Amino acid sequence: MPEDAEAVRHWWRTSIIDMAPGQIAFRGEAIEDLIGNVSFAQMIWHMVRGGVPSKEEAALFEAALVAGVDHGPQAPSIAAARMAATCGVGLNNAMATAVNMLGDVHGGAGEQCAELYFGISARIDNGERLSDAVKAGLNDWRATYGKIVSGFGHRFHKPVDPRAPRLLQLVHDAAEVGTVSGRYADIGEAVQEELAQQRGGRAIAMNIDGATAVIFCELGFPAPLSRGLFCLSRSVGILSHAWEQMQQGGRNKGPMPPKYLPLYQPTGTE
Numbered sequence: 389m390p391e392d393a394e395a396v397r398h399w400w401r402t403s404i405i406d407m408a409p410g411q412i413a414f415r416g417e418a419i420e421d422l423i424g425n426v427s428f429a430q431m432i433w434h435m436v437r438g439g440v441p442s443k444e445e446a447a448l449f450e451a452a453l454v455a456g457v458d459h460g461p462q463a464p465s466i467a468a469a470r471m472a473a474t475c476g477v478g479l480n481n482a483m484a485t486a487v488n489m490l491g492d493v494h495g496g497a498g499e500q501c502a503e504l505y506f507g508i509s510a511r512i513d514n515g516e517r518l519s520d521a522v523k524a525g526l527n528d529w530r531a532t533y534g535k536i537v538s539g540f541g542h543r544f545h546k547p548v549d550p551r552a553p554r555l556l557q558l559v560h561d562a563a564e565v566g567t568v569s570g571r572y573a574d575i576g577e578a579v580q581e582e583l584a585q586q587r588g589g590r591a592i593a594m595n596i597d598g599a600t601a602v603i604f605c606e607l608g609f610p611a612p613l614s615r616g617l618f619c620l621s622r623s624v625g626i627l628s629h630a631w632e633q634m635q636q637g638g639r640n641k642g643p644m645p646p647k648y649l650p651l652y653q654p655t656g657t658e
Contacts, residue, residue: 404435415439429453432620436613444567445607451558452603455551456596456618458625462544465489467643469626473633474641482630483623490619492538497597498604498614501539504529505605508575522578539576539598540583547591552599559606568606576602 405414412419414431415438422431426440429450433441441449461467469486473479490496504525511521529537542549556573563570580594597618604614633641 403438432617436616437609441607442567444562444565448558448562448567448603449607451555452600453617453621455555456600456621458622458628459596461629464494465622466625466629469630470633471641471643473630474638476639479627479630479634482633483626486626486630487619487623490615490622495597495618495622496615497538497595498601498618499611500533501537501598501601502605502609502611502614504537504539504579505572505575505601506611508579509571509605512571512575518574518578519582522575522582526579526582537579537583539601540580540592540594542593542595545593545595547593549593549595549599551596552594555599555603556594559602562606570606572602572605 403415405412406416407413414422415434417434417440422434426434427446427450430440430446432453433439433446433449458466461470465486468489469482472482472485477485492500507528508518508521508525511524512518516524526537556577559568559573560570562568563573576594576598580592580598583592584590597614600618600621601614604617605611609617
């Protein structure tokens, strides 16, 4: 093979897909062998990290993906998708508008929460007790990110986000049969308890980011993938809402009905 052709082939080298005329294989597995034999959740796992998870691992993984699909038009990303759909764009444009809003505060907090969990876990590996590791981990977190702890607290669900207890129970069930260790469920619940104590005994919700981060950590996904996987999950709700808005019609719908106008506040006034 000419040297320049070899250089071109190395430009986008990948271990994900081997594609040639009449041939498609993902991480060494022919597509025709995967179709009909693995679930979509298993395929996501296979593409992102290689290998096909066990049915038990896949079930826990899928539970996290199901839990995060939607939270209604009050969620900024969903509202943005619906507004975009009234501006004459296609479904892909509406979806891209929404996904691009899943940042550190909305939707991307799972990555930061996973970092917190992994940091606490490392402290435990170094011999610290769970309670001490949690306190120290939270102190380190706040020194870097500030007082608000990603994965905990919710604007609407107080003191319980209904998604979290169900997901945590599934993790504990999986730990009992050896599918996962259960360490990160213990860490997440200990963080929740410590935050409540620091609030003078007032309970605080573990939110969807905190709960799914537990599962992604239990299954061995690196922290940044918590954000990417949540984007995949929430894309289902985004697609649903964008499509529904297209069916309902409407043009140039803003964030509030036209009869309500933003408050004009001259500079320097409060």
